[in-house]
Amino acid sequence: MKTYPVNETHRLQTRQLNMPPRLLLGPGPSNAHPRVLQAISNRQVGHLDPSFITVMNEIQEMLRYTWQTSNPFTLPVSGTGSAAMEATLANLVEPGDVVLVGVIGYFGERLVDMAGRYGADVRRVERPWGEVLSLDDISQALNEHKPAILALVHAETSTGALQPMEGVAELCRAHNCLLLIDTVTSLATTPIFLDEWGVDAAYSCSQKGLSCPPGASPFSLSERALAKLDRRQGKVPNWYLDMTTLANYWDGRTRSYHHTAPINSMYALREGLRLVVEEGLNERWARHQANAELFWEGLSAMGLSCHVKDPALRIPALTTVSVPDGVDAKAVAGQLLNEYNIEVAGGFGQLAGKVWRVGLMGFNSRKENITLLLAALKEIL
Template sequence: MRTYKDLSPSLRTIMTPGPVEVDPRVLRAMSYPILGQFDPEFTELMNETMEMLRDVFQTNNQWAFPIDGTSRSGIEAVLVSIIEPGDKVLVPIYGRFGNLLVEIAERCGAEVAIIEQEWGAVFDPIDIITAIEREKPTIVAMVHGETSTGCIQKFDGIGAACREVDALLVVDAVATIGGVPVKTDEWLLDAVIGGTQKCLSVPSGMSPITYNDRIEAKVMRRKTIERGLREKGAPISSVKAVASNYFDLGMLQDYWSPKRLNHHTEATTMLYALREGLRIVLQEGLEERFSRHKRHEAALVAGLQAMGLTLYGDPLCKLPVVTCIRIPSGVDGEDVRSMLLNSFGIEIASSFGPLKGQIWRIGTMGFSCNQKNVLHVLGALEATLHWYGVDVSVGKALQAALAVYAHKREE
């Protein structure tokens, strides 16, 4: 019989747009004893997790709970639960993950209307509002922070425009929740989907969501109609049922409500992890956490520019937790990434689609977002580029970053 050595993953400095390094306190929480999913001690942990999610999503919504699965599970749960065949869904696309929203909507039988912005920029909110007024969609689905391009979209007036035509506004905030402000109620967002493996510094495996009574009304209307048709013996083809059992918000609500109706076996250790991650976020304080992400972003950007590298994308819409860099001509971007990983234990990301081979992406998210990591990646990247013959300003990157840190401490 073949024998296997003990599991011992290498220690990495993970500076990608996700996943990121997990806070040690979260890892410790995941080692705690398992409780049954209906144990009163565990259901109280569920209640506390919902309370903390409301604070992090900056909402008073009744519904704020995690979907068991990666970030895409939360997106699918919301969309499959509210899209009925024939609904018109408007998707503004300015990166890869807008295309994902289109694909899911099409699979649900929606009529999809698209507006597109060149990668590296975002929409003027007026352009989205104009499209809403023109298309009069049932649902508008948008990305808040596009990790594929390092850009962040403003929502000025978009929520109000959706209310004017009675459209539901669904927002993918997977990359931004816990790192930059996501003002669910103030921006009139009807449903927001977050991720654990980015700014929350929790392993991938859950997707926190929140939604308001407008979303709930559509979910419950579908549930009532479906039940009535089935009771009348209507053929299944005539029932506009939610396409998924596992991702049916109507059923999940019953599970996360005081009813505690069994739907699935809860991922106990992941709930421990999420609860601890949220506790850490709120202990730090949302405003301080947002400021921390901006501070380390500023140091990273200063160092990269002092090195002589060029940033990618419009600086006016830069996502604070992801920095994109144009790969210098004459160097293989994958060779650089390999050397960073194998010689320095640092992982940064490449890109895909039209940006494949053109940019690197460095994430400064959650627990990975700290001075040690920023200085480490700057020093390692400078040394690696110098090794491959790229003309960089040796020694200037770390000095520029240190100057930012010194200035921020004096403020």
């Protein structure tokens, strides 16, 4: 065999990795809990090793608790939250299906885009960024469009608005429509009751309320959603996210190979869920709400206001702070990062330059972080 000289052009000799100690108070990721970081460093085993199968079973059961569901088909997708989002649409949407999307911000727009890529006839029901849909809005849209699926963002990360869910499933049942919700920013931070709310499909992520690195994302389907999946006329058009084949890996009976799972990310997710179980959902939800209110009070004392005016419609884990007139939002965020090692995010889309997005999620929802951020903002402004 012919040999070639090695090209040394890109042989970069670099230093050992040492990242800055950022306090991640943006919309995600949040700082991982120390116990999660310890868990992720555990020894690898094979993805079909009996000890890892135990980890898989524990993750599934704790996810059911965290989401308040008994759905057997509840598992983590190997990928970030956007992969779990795509998995819901890839599996449930067939070409020509009418999919009604509630658009109250950027992530509603993403659902529109994804559903369209899978051949859906996408319809929209929308409100201005920072507002939420009323039951009347949803009822009228269901009557008009007769969708197969209604997709709503429970916690719209781009605006800080929390979409009320009570009563939505009853409207969907009356129209023989599946209810799909995005819980990326609300899982483990805000009350969620998938079964009581009649939710048929849900997804989330690991790097926000669960205080883990991104990479393993919760996903759940109800029996009604599985029945639609079983009735598909063609294959799921995304091999990696096809739950008809992936189920054989997560099913407790077969455990047949599908793909190599991100073993250490699953360790991290297991530990993040253990922290939720130890604290208890009621206590965890109350902590996020109390800390959010403390932050809002501190903002008010500084003369700053929230973009979402009604406190009952704000996400406890994510606050959009209105940027005062004459203030450069990007410059302030840059100063927080460079001088205080605090990350917050600006707005985008319709809210570009108009808000800062501040996350108090999971491990980061602590009073000392609120005090530090308010003090730094006051100093800068």
